[in-house]
Amino acid sequence: MDGQHLLQQQVDQYAPRIQQFLQQINTIILDKEKQTRLSLCCLFAGGHILFEDLPGLGKTTLSSALARLAGLKFQRIQFTNDMLASDVIGVNMFNQKAHEFEFRNGPVFTQILLADEINRCSPKTQSALLEAMEEGFVTVDGERHVLPKPFWVVATQNPLFQSGTYALPESQLDRFLMRLSLGYPSRAAEKQLLQQGKRHDLIPALAHVFNEQEILELQTLTEQIYTGDAALDYLLNLVEESRKNRHGLSTRGVLALKRAAQAHALIEQRTFVTADDIQAVFVAVTAHRTGLSDDEAKMLMQRVSVS
DSSP: OOHHHHHHHHHHHHHHHHHHHHHHHHHHSTTOHHHHHHHHHHHHHTOEEEEEOOTTSSHHHHHHHHHHHHTOOEEEEEOOTTOOTHHHHEEEEEETTTTEEEEEEOTTSSSEEEEETGGGSOHHHHTHHHHHHHHSEEEETTEEEEOOSSOEEEEEEOOTTSTTOOOOOHHHHTTEEEEEOOOOOOHHHHHHHHHHOOSGGGGGGOOOSSOHHHHHHHHHHHHHSBOOHHHHHHHHHHHHHHTTTSOOOOHHHHHHHHHHHHHHHHHTTOSBOOHHHHHHHHHHHHHHHHTOOHHHHHHHHHTSOOO
């Protein structure tokens, strides 16, 4: 059996459970199929995700449901303006019995970290997550501490017009594979919410669809999804368009776009990337990196034809 057939076999093997995952999470987060699919793309691509929304629109519920279905450990940090970096990553404490310092893990030592209202803390504390998100470890007093794998940050930020918020710097934004917004539910979905009560109460009844090892295997499988010359040329045409007369996508952003498209192809049960995959993830991957609104990023994409 050649490599392509083996890859297709692996993709087909996971396909039913990927669909089960999406069906289950869409029973918790109503009427947001696009956002839940892109969230799963981020998990498979090993990239972090940023939700920009008003409070109370279901971001915490979505994060908890993702962790439950993925079979991963979950921690939540509620960011406030008086939070210190040590509150996030941990601190060295003196052990009087052993007469030595020992490291006490912070909440960042988990597999899925919900960084809630991340832009309510100071830029110094925000930067505490930079190393963790990019390198998979934290350094305290010169000593490196490796984070669990997989390690996935789901962060939320409030609109900047709200009081007590700090804009995330470009270097922090660039660590997020995608930026998404849940937005308000439809009238029908909101009526269902009123009739059924809290969605968060339904999460404990969800069964794990994957486990830790399978998520790591799916991340490895994502890297193996083939991106042919035609798809790469289309991707690079979009990148070149983003750089015309403005600060466009960086090389990191280009790699992120490819990785997200590979994850989308996997979810679509394909072993190769198409232009449809690139278009499906383009706005979520590029808008926050280029300073464009979602509508502007969509217009940019529409100016590039598919050859």
